[in-house]
Amino acid sequence: MRLHPDDRKLFLFVRTELVFLARYFGLDLTQVKPMPRRHAITRRGDCSAAGIIRITLREGGKRETVHSIAETMAHELAHLRCWKHRDDWLGLYGSILLRMSARKTIDRLRAVCELEP
Numbered sequence: 001m002r003l004h005p006d007d008r009k010l011f012l013f014v015r016t017e018l019v020f021l022a023r024y025f026g027l028d029l030t031q032v033k034p035m036p037r038r039h040a041i042t043r044r045g046d047c048s049a050a051g052i053i054r055i056t057l058r059e060g061g062k063r064e065t066v067h068s069i070a071e072t073m074a075h076e077l078a079h080l081r082c083w084k085h086r087d088d089w090l091g092l093y094g095s096i097l098l099r100m101s102a103r104k105t106i107d108r109l110r111a112v113c114e115l116e117p
């Protein structure tokens with residue numbers, strides 16, 4: 001697990017936002033980690049039964065888009081309660097995206113990315 005030096009502020013923001021959203025929705029998030037580089041090619045994010053979310057911020061030297069990062073955040077958060085992509089997962093995923101929209105998460109992600117282009 002290595003964090004690209006230009007992604008430090010972005011990672012801190014993503015982690016803080018995930019912790020906030022997990023608390024808001026009562027989800028058992030225990031840890032947030034950058035995705036190991038060997039998995040970043042095929043995975044934008046994943047989560048474990050232990051409540052660990054791993055997220056890809058960059059692949060092949062190129063940063064993921066803010067929309068992709070935000071979608072992955074909501075996707076993996078929803079898996080903390082619903083393991084399979086069924087209706088209950090979809091409902092929670094949608095609620096998280098709505099909450100992120102109200103919190104202007106994407107605008108704030110973009111602002112952080114501009115600090116570390």
Ligand SMILES: [Zn+2]
Pocket residue numbers: 075079085
């Ligand atoms: Zn999934």
